[in-house]
Amino acid sequence: MTQARRLAVPPVAVPGQPLAAVGTPALLIDLDAFESNLRQMAGLAGAAGTALRPHAKAHKSVAIAQRQVGAGAAGVCCQKLTEAYPFAEAGIASIHVSNEFVGADKAAMAAELAAWTQLSICVDDARQVHEVGAAAAQAGVKIDVLPEVNAGQGRCGVDSTDALMALVEAIDANPALRFAGLQGYHGGVQHVRGWQQRREAAQRAAELTAAYVRHLEARGLRCAVVTGGGTGTAEFDIASGVYTEIQPGSYLFMDADYGANEWAGAFRPEHSLFIAATVMSATRPGHAVCDVGLKTVSVDSGLPRVWSRQAGDASLNYVAANDEHGVLEMAENTGRDPFGERIWLVPGHCDPTVNLYDAYVCVRGGVVEDVWAIEGRGLSR
Amino acid sequence: MTQARRLAVPPVAVPGQPLAAVGTPALLIDLDAFESNLRQMAGLAGAAGTALRPHAKAHKSVAIAQRQVGAGAAGVCCQKLTEAYPFAEAGIASIHVSNEFVGADKAAMAAELAAWTQLSICVDDARQVHEVGAAAAQAGVKIDVLPEVNAGQGRCGVDSTDALMALVEAIDANPALRFAGLQGYHGGVQHVRGWQQRREAAQRAAELTAAYVRHLEARGLRCAVVTGGGTGTAEFDIASGVYTEIQPGSYLFMDADYGANEWAGAFRPEHSLFIAATVMSATRPGHAVCDVGLKTVSVDSGLPRVWSRQAGDASLNYVAANDEHGVLEMAENTGRDPFGERIWLVPGHCDPTVNLYDAYVCVRGGVVEDVWAIEGRGLSR
Known part of the structure; x- marks a missing residue:
């Protein structure tokens, strides 16, 4: 072997992949x-x-x-x-x-x-x-x-x-x-x-x-x-x-902050930008931790919202962001064990959140349809 | 020409360059x-x-x-x-x-x-x-x-x-x-x-x-x-x-949040991580805007501090961060026009701030000594 071995981070997703197989955190477009x-x-x-x-x-x-x-x-x-x-x-x-x-x-x-x-x-x-x-x-x-x-x-x-x-x-x-x-x-x-x-x-x-x-x-x-x-x-x-x-x-994404606006005109926006997260620790009743924190969601305009249309249970609340941890609390302690659950988060503010990622994972019907590069990520001069 | 023309973003800095010539925003290590x-x-x-x-x-x-x-x-x-x-x-x-x-x-x-x-x-x-x-x-x-x-x-x-x-x-x-x-x-x-x-x-x-x-x-x-x-x-x-x-x-960087701790032991940390910024708008007395906002500094642990040892005037205060703008106020209106001034900011929280950049510009004695890649930037899975 004259070629040096390389260790490369696996791609976040590939077209055709089931959404459920996409590793988290991932920035999703519906x-x-x-x-x-x-x-x-x-x-x-x-x-x-x-x-x-x-x-x-x-x-x-x-x-x-x-x-x-x-x-x-x-x-x-x-x-x-x-x-x-x-x-x-x-x-x-x-x-x-x-x-x-x-x-x-x-x-x-x-x-x-x-x-x-x-x-x-x-x-x-x-x-x-x-x-x-x-x-x-x-x-x-x-x-x-x-x-x-x-x-x-x-x-x-x-x-x-x-x-x-x-x-x-x-x-x-x-x-x-x-x-x-x-x-x-x-x-x-x-x-x-x-x-x-x-x-x-x-x-x-x-x-x-x-x-x-x-x-x-x-x-x-x-x-x-x-x-x-x-x-x-x-x-x-x-x-x-x-x-x-x-x-x-x-307007393309409709983050949680814009979602809190009243929309009474012809434009009826929908949330299209989400962060897929996984509950990776749940050692105490009513409490859990997911893998999305400050490096994968910007909190300047508020914490992300757990998207109840996607989460199995609307009672999960995102209550604190650490660097790599998102702390979740369950409003009602139903005895449910959320370890390993996947949830979708709506970011509080889309612009600085997008700036944390290299690609969008574009999904439709539970399948990855495309992956779009974020070429401008980090270009801030 | 068989080779397609390419349009490439200029590098943030090159070794040997005077710090004053480094484009902003730039993540600096003293x-x-x-x-x-x-x-x-x-x-x-x-x-x-x-x-x-x-x-x-x-x-x-x-x-x-x-x-x-x-x-x-x-x-x-x-x-x-x-x-x-x-x-x-x-x-x-x-x-x-x-x-x-x-x-x-x-x-x-x-x-x-x-x-x-x-x-x-x-x-x-x-x-x-x-x-x-x-x-x-x-x-x-x-x-x-x-x-x-x-x-x-x-x-x-x-x-x-x-x-x-x-x-x-x-x-x-x-x-x-x-x-x-x-x-x-x-x-x-x-x-x-x-x-x-x-x-x-x-x-x-x-x-x-x-x-x-x-x-x-x-x-x-x-x-x-x-x-x-x-x-x-x-x-x-x-x-x-x-x-x-x-x-x-x-400990390497000592951000503003850690800088607010009391340090009474043997370890005497110094701020070593800064963001170089430029005042790019100053149209009203006592008010200015620099080019460092939410995409170039994380504000989860507070706004960045203007570093008075580097700034020409300690009276500039960073009072609000928008996506690409940092709003500055002057504590005393001395009639000074800060347009074009370069300032150094101490980030509130180093970890998520570093995660916004591709490289450190390493400086000593007012000269760029090295540029270090941030290979782990954005690697959050």
């Missing part, structure tokens, strides 16, 4: 629910003539981006430059980086990406404009630039028309950059629970953005693109008439 | 502090004749495991079977999987690993013993088995001497398995803040474990290994005389 969510949002945006540019930060997967584009999406959003690389290489023809960035390494990445895809970026500081403009000019590429305006979240984005006009002038002064419109996004509004309250909050955010659009229009500056909106407000954003495109991401 | 922590713990265990088996779940890196073994460690702990693969392949000669597992896929992995390394595992249910025993017998390997006893945490582990004896009998009944001793670990005790209170809690946990050891000894069953302990209790665990080996992991 394809029926996923496809329903995909179709519904594409249908709502398409019927209104609003472009749909789904946020790839939620899924980080080329296979999913291609399905979104196949269903009519105008391209995708990414939140980081490195995150855009796998999508650009896979041929996603239009990518919007919906976030600010600073540094020569970042400017060089933007210029490299712009040679592969129709790239647009967000800015809120003229120094960023100059840095990217210089890199684009040197690379001989053209980059669309959208100033971000503060739509009420108070995170990034300019806060005044003066600051906005200064950015537009900086963009116009650089021949490698092109002013393409505005971004206005309010993350907090997405999670307002009540439908009517969320509608009102979305209207306020849209109006803040619209005021900037009108200011520019009054000076002869047309916004070809006004981008924003998210899963929680998509229907309101479409109806507002303010946005030319919307950026929902979580 | 090598001077790291080596101090490494040496101190090895010295304490070595002087007492207690074996040191550091927990690789904290660092997930072969380069670090090799340095631990080089400093005298008896091998490493892993918390998951897949996590053990890169260490076994790299030649770490002794690996203890300090956690229970269930399933045919897991049993097969244990048998495969046992052909590569001296493998020991934890059990707390006879069904696990039977499953692993059958796989080991079929593969023709021998696996050391350590029943886990509940040392007061109430998570995994048997709760009675009867349950323990049943496990020992199940192990003895399988010729592919070998009873090797006990594990008793109490995670909660590690984080008791006061030194004296932590000492007392560690003594209670050690005594619970010791009672099981004595029960076995009275029946002629010798525990070749009694394993447990962690970073917070290492000195007490060594002094207890109960453990033949200790399993600290976080």
Whole structure:
């Protein structure tokens, strides 16, 4: 043997495998629910003539981006430059980086990406404009630039028309950059629970953005693109008439946090993202431990929920997450021994949970139909 | 050109690069502090004749495991079977999987690993013993088995001497398995803040474990290994005389949570793990946003701390983490504009933060000295 022996971690799943044979923890997509969510949002945006540019930060997967584009999406959003690389290489023809960035390494990445895809970026500081403009000019590429305006979240984005006009002038002064419109996004509004309250909050955010659009229009500056909106407000954003495109991401998956929103409109989301777990210790009555902890589910928006449609018994509750352990309690002590049981968990927050995995195990009818790579996992620069 | 063009994400850093040129977010190791922590713990265990088996779940890196073994460690702990693969392949000669597992896929992995390394595992249910025993017998390997006893945490582990004896009998009944001793670990005790209170809690946990050891000894069953302990209790665990080996992991890095413990003994840890961040938006006085959020730092044990020894100004506070944004507030509004500033963050909890990265950027004197792969990142089955 001249070839060295290799020890390789077995694949998480293979197509055709029964779901019951998939090792845990595994990140599952219920394809029926996923496809329903995909179709519904594409249908709502398409019927209104609003472009749909789904946020790839939620899924980080080329296979999913291609399905979104196949269903009519105008391209995708990414939140980081490195995150855009796998999508650009896979041929996603239009990518919007919906976030600010600073540094020569970042400017060089933007210029490299712009040679592969129709790239647009967000800015809120003229120094960023100059840095990217210089890199684009040197690379001989053209980059669309959208100033971000503060739509009420108070995170990034300019806060005044003066600051906005200064950015537009900086963009116009650089021949490698092109002013393409505005971004206005309010993350907090997405999670307002009540439908009517969320509608009102979305209207306020849209109006803040619209005021900037009108200011520019009054000076002869047309916004070809006004981008924003998210899963929680998509229907309101479409109806507002303010946005030319919307950026929902979580709509595909519907995590437990979004599931706690009231959904009273046309979009009827279903949970499609789950974590398959196994009870691997159950030494005390009423108490058990599963194999999903902080390294396989993000708890920033709350603990995962045990999915009772899949669990044998709805009385299991996930009560604490340690690094590699999920502590379960049984609401009623029925004497049942859950050792070895498999359960499905709905993650509290899909985006940072997806970022923990290398692949989705896509299931339908109890069988693995496909395994999709999560190429953007960990690409956070 | 017959070769397809490729678009590849630039490497996070290269040796010899000035730290100031490393793109952010980046996971940094301050090598001077790291080596101090490494040496101190090895010295304490070595002087007492207690074996040191550091927990690789904290660092997930072969380069670090090799340095631990080089400093005298008896091998490493892993918390998951897949996590053990890169260490076994790299030649770490002794690996203890300090956690229970269930399933045919897991049993097969244990048998495969046992052909590569001296493998020991934890059990707390006879069904696990039977499953692993059958796989080991079929593969023709021998696996050391350590029943886990509940040392007061109430998570995994048997709760009675009867349950323990049943496990020992199940192990003895399988010729592919070998009873090797006990594990008793109490995670909660590690984080008791006061030194004296932590000492007392560690003594209670050690005594619970010791009672099981004595029960076995009275029946002629010798525990070749009694394993447990962690970073917070290492000195007490060594002094207890109960453990033949200790399993600290976080001692290398000293995250913000462990940093909040009182350290009044011989071990004087230093923060060695940091996240380099850049302020990429600062549009309002007293407010800024950096590029480190939930996908690049775990917040389960609290938000990251801005490291004032590195930051230009100690008045920056990290007050909220969104997916890709870290919201900063300035305690005093000095009129300073932090746009483009680079800051260092101390993560709240090292283990799940490390699990978000593919590599450590190792720095000394402001220069990148090395880049270490995190091969175990995401290996959670």
